Amino acid sequence: MLKTKIAVQVVGSGVLADDAIMLGETYLKRWKIPQGQSVVLKFGAFRQHVKVVPVPRYDGLRINQRLARLMGIAEGAALRLQYRAAMATLALGPLIGVLVSRDYPQQPDRPFGSITLFCKELVEACAAQGAYVYFFTPGGIGTDADSVDGWVYHNGWTRVTMPLPDVVNNRLTSRKLENLPSVRQFISMAKSRHQTYMFNEKFLDKHDVFDALGRDPSLSKYLPESHLLLGFATLKTMCARYPVVFLKPVRGSLGKGIIRINRLDGQQFQATYSTAAGSRRQVYPNLTKLFASLSGKVKSVRYQLQQGLQLIEIQKRPVDFRALVQKNATGKWGITSIVARTAGSNHFVSNLARGGTLSKVKDALAKCSLPPSGRGDAFIRLQKAALEIAKGIEAHIPAHFGELGIDLALDKNGKVWLLEVNSKPSKNDNTPLTENKVRPSVRNMIQYARYLSGFER
Template identity: 65%
Template sequence: MLKSKVAVHAVSFGLLPDDAIMLGESYLKQWKIPTAQPITLRLGAYRQPIKVVSVARYDGMRINQSLARRIGLASSTTLRMHYSEKTSTLSLGPIIGVLISRDYPNLPDRPFGSITMFCKELVDGCADEGAHVFFFTPNGISDSSDTVEGWVFNNAWKRISLPYPDIVNNRLTSRKLENKPNVQQFIKEIKMRYSAQVFNEKFLDKHEVFDALKGDHKLIRYLPESHLLRNYTMLKAMCSKYESVFLKPVRGSLGKGIIKITRTDGGGYQAMFTTTAGTRKQQFASLVKLFSSINVKMKTVRYQVQQGLQLIDIAKRPVDFRALVQKNASGKWMITSIVARTAGGAHFVSNLARGGTLSTVKEAIGKSNLLIARQEAPERLQRAALEIAEGVDQHIPAHFGELGIDLAVDTSGRVWLLEVNSKPSKNDNTPLTEQKIRPSVLRMIQYSRYLSGF
C-alpha cells in the first residue's frame, strides 16, 4: 500500500523558491513522481506549477512559507498526498471547509461562540488524521473569486483568505442562511467547477422525511401515522382515531412549538403547548374551538399531525433516544452513539433545550416502565437507526454524512421514528464519555478522507 501521510514543513524563501517543493526520496519512488519536469501541486481549488526536488534519507516535504500561508497551513503540519501520473498532479489534503452560521471576530479566544471547542476538536482531529480544516460563514463567501474568508488555527485563531476546499461540511443552523443566494450559488459552483463534495447540504423537514420513507416496506413499521395538517377535517379524523395526537412544526427544532392534543373525559379536548418555562395547558369544550385557536398559527406555521404513542417513561417523564449515525471511512452508515433523553419535570418533550437529561440506553430502559423486550430494546434501536439512515439516503435526493435520528420505544417494546435531523447539535448528541477527540469528530474527518480520495 502506498504511503500517503506526509509531514509538511514550511521553510523561508531563501531556502526554497515558491515554485518548488522538496520531497523525501521514498515518496518519489513509491508514487513515481518525476523530478525532471514541472508538475501541478493541488490543494483544494488551489493549483500551482512546481518542480520537485528529491531529498535522500528525508521522510517529509518542504514547501515555501508564502505557499503555506496562501492555503492557511501551519509551519509544520501533516497531510495526505497522492500523485496522478495521468494529470501530472500532486495533491495534498483533504482540505475540509466547515460552513458555520456566524463568527465573532471581536472574541479572539471564542470566535465561533458555543461551538468553538467543537471547532478546535476538529482541528486536533485533523492533525491526527492528516487533514486540514478551516471554518467560514456565508459572509465569508465571495461573489467574484474562488476563495473564501475563513478561520484557521495556528497557535491562535486567524482569519485569512483561503482557496475553496475539497470537502464542505454544511453546519449552518438556520434555513434562512442556507437559502441565501450566495450560499446556494457557492454550493452549486464548488460541486460543478471543482468536483468538491458537500455533505449535509440541506435541512430536512418532518413532512418531507415521513413522506419519503412511507413507501419503503422495511421502514413503514417505524413510522407513526403522520400527515401535513391542512384543515379541520384531517385533525378530526386523527383525533377520532387516536387518544392523543401531536402537532409538530414542519420546520421546528429543539422541541419548539409542539402541541399535544388529548381527548378529555367530558367530551372536550386538552391542548398542551411547549414553552421555555414548561408546559402550558388549555381546555377546549370542542375540537372545533381548539382548531379555531390554532388556525391563526397555521397561517405562518405548517404543522405535521402525528399519531400519539404510548411511550415508555421514567416516573411519568417521557423518554426518547437520539442516535447519531455517521458515514465512516468506507462511506457506510454506522452508529456513533445512542443516548436516552428523559423529559424535564415540567415538560412533555425530552430535548435538552427544554430541561431534558441524558443517560445511557441501558440505564433508561432499566428505570423505565417497559416490562417486556428489555434486552432487545438497545439492538432494536440500533437496527432502526441504521435502516432509517439508509432510507433517507435512498429516498431523499441530497448528500448526508451524519444524521441525528430521534427514536422512541412504546410500552410494548416497539421502536418508532420521531424525527430526522440533518444538522445534529454537537451538544445534544455527545456520547457520555470524556475523550480528547470524540468518535463523532474523527468519523467526520474519516468520511471526508473517503469522499476526497485521501
C-alpha cells in the same frame, strides 16, 4: 512502508523558488514522480505547476513562504500526500471546510461562541489524521470562485483566505442562512467547478421525511400515522382515531412549538404547549374551539399532525432515544452512539433545550416502565431501526448526508417508532457519555471526509 502523512516545512523564498517544492527522495522513487518536469500541486481548489526537487534521507515536504500563504498552510502542518500519476498531480489534504452560522471577530479566543470548543476539537482530530480544517460563514463567501475567507487555528485563531475545500461539512443552523442566494450559489459552484463534496447540504422537512419513508414498505412500520395539517377535517379525523395527537412545526427543531392534543371526557380537548419554561395547558369545550385558537399559527407555520404514542417512562416522564448515525471511513452508515433522553419535569418533550437529561440506554431501560420481557433486545432493535432509516433517507431524499440525528421511541409494548430525523444534529444532544478528548463523532466525520476526497489511506 512509505508514510502518507508528512510534515510540511515552510522555508524562505530565497531558499526555494515559487515554482519548486522539495520532497523526500524515497517518495519520488516509490511513486515514480518525474524530476525536472512540471507536476500539479493540489490543495483543495488550489492548483499550481511546480517542479519536485528530491531531498536524500528526508521524509517531509518543503514549500516556500509565498506558496504556503497562497495555500493557507501553516508551518508544521502534517498532511496526507498522494501522487496521482494519471493526472500528474501531487495532492495534499484533505482540506475540509466547515460552514458555520456566525463568527465573532471581536472575541478572538471564542470566535464561534458556544461551538468554539467543538471547532477546536475538530482541529485537533484533523491534525491527528493528517487533514486540514478551516471554518467559514456565509459572510466569508465572496465573488472569488476559488477561495473563501475563513478561520484556522495555529497557536490561536487567525482569519485567512483559503482555497475552496475538498469537502464541506454544512453546519448552518438556520434555514434562512442556508437559503441565502450567496450560499446556494456557493454550494452549486463548488460542486460543479471544483467537484467539492458537500454533506449535510440541507435541512430536512418533517413532512418530506415521513412522506418519502412512508412509500418504502420496509420502513413504514416505524412511522406513526402522520399528515400535513391542511384544515379542520384532518385534525378531526386524527383526533377521532387517536386519544392523543401531536402538532409539530414541519421546520421546527429543539422541541420548539410542539403542541400535544388530548381528548378528554365528553367533547372537551386539552392542548398542551411546549415552552422553554415548561408545558402550558388549555382546555377547550370542543375541537372546533381548539382549532380556532390555532388558526393564527396555522396561517404562518406548516404543521405535521402525528399519531400520539404511549412512550415508555421513567418516573412518569417520557423517554426517547437519539441515535447518531454517520458515514464511516469506507462510506458506509454506522451507529456512532445512542443515548436515552428523559423529559424534564413539567415538559412532555425530551430535548436538552427543554430541560431533558441524557443517560445511557441500558440505564434508562433498567429504570423504565417497559416490562422485562421487552427490554432484552431493545437496544439491538433501536440500532437496526436507526441504520435502516438512515439508508432510507439516503435512498429516497435527493441530498448528500454524512451524519443524521435519528430520534426513536419505544412504546409500552416495546415497539420501535421514528419520531424525527435531524440533518444538523447538535454536538451536545448526541454526545456519548464518556470523557474522551476527541469524540468518536468527530473522528468519524474526518474519516468520511478522507474517504470522499480519496485520502482514505
